[in-house]
Amino acid sequence: MTMSRPTSRASRIERRFESLIWKxxxxxxxxxxxxxxxxxxxxxxxxxxxxxxxxxxxxxxxxxxxxxxxxxxxxxxxxxxxxxxxxxxxxxxxxxxxxxxxxxxxxxxxxxxxxxxxxxxxxxxxxxxxxxxxxxLIVTAFKVMVSFEVGTITELLQYCAGVLMLAFSAYLIGRTGTH
The missing domain is CATH 1.20.1300 (3 helical TM bundles of succinate and fumarate reductases)
Incomplete structure (x- = not known):
């Protein structure tokens, strides 16, 4: 009989502790x-x-x-x-x-x-x-690109790279929906 009592008390403490954790x-x-x-x-x-x-x-x-x-x-x-x-x-x-x-x-x-x-x-x-x-992020990039002025070939290449990255991002978003 003495063995069941500590188990019962430990069980009550465990239940109370788990209840507290759950809350x-x-x-x-x-x-x-x-x-x-x-x-x-x-x-x-x-x-x-x-x-x-x-x-x-x-x-x-x-x-x-x-x-x-x-x-x-x-x-x-x-x-x-x-x-x-x-x-x-x-x-x-x-x-x-x-x-x-x-x-x-x-x-x-x-x-x-x-x-x-x-x-x-x-x-x-x-x-x-x-x-x-x-x-x-694509919309934010679009917002920046709307006001981006192209003056040199380097800026044009940067602009094109930005457009390609946006297109690739949109492609990846569409692709994740199919898997």
Whole structure:
């Protein structure tokens, strides 16, 4: 009888400790909430950039001299949206991996919509984030290339190399979706 009692006590201590460890996963709610708030911030900044360009165009401030600047602001707004989407995917992914499945997503009827933010492993989260981040980098490079002025053959070659790298990046993104 004396042997079963220490085992029972050790078992209770182990259960309590494991329960505490399991509850400790809730600390990941901090990055989840902060990434969702950051996502909203990026969407607001992107919308502000887009609306400021529309305002300038409506005021008649669109001309040949500032067209590259305004196009750069539009592309910059798109960049903010993409970063917001990356933060959204990160928040959903961390929540689903560590806390719980998102029930409203599971209840949706369409399989395409249901799987849109389905994060079932760390590798899936990494793949989805990588794709969005690469697209955001492509958009950022496009923003820079819009205002890039070619004056020498070296600059032309640099510009062409940049276009080739963007095309190759887009090819690789498309290719990863088929495997």
């Amino acid at each position: 400790f996963r809730l600390v990941t709610l901090i990055p989840v909430v902060m990434s969702l708030i950051g996502s909203i911030s990026c969407f607001v900044l992107g919308t502000y950039a887009e609306l400021s360009v529309l305002y300038k165009v409506a005021q008649g401030e669109f001309n040949n001299d500032n067209s590259n600047f305004l196009i750069g602001k539009v592309v910059g707004g798109i960049d903010y949206y993409l970063i917001g989407i990356a933060l959204l995917i990160f928040g959903y992914g961390i929540y689903e991996l560590v806390i719980s499945d998102i029930d409203p997503r599971q209840a949706h009827q369409s399989p395409d919509r249901r799987n849109l933010l389905n994060i079932d492993s760390l590798d899936t989260l990494k793949q989805k984030l990588t794709k969005v981040i690469i697209v955001a």
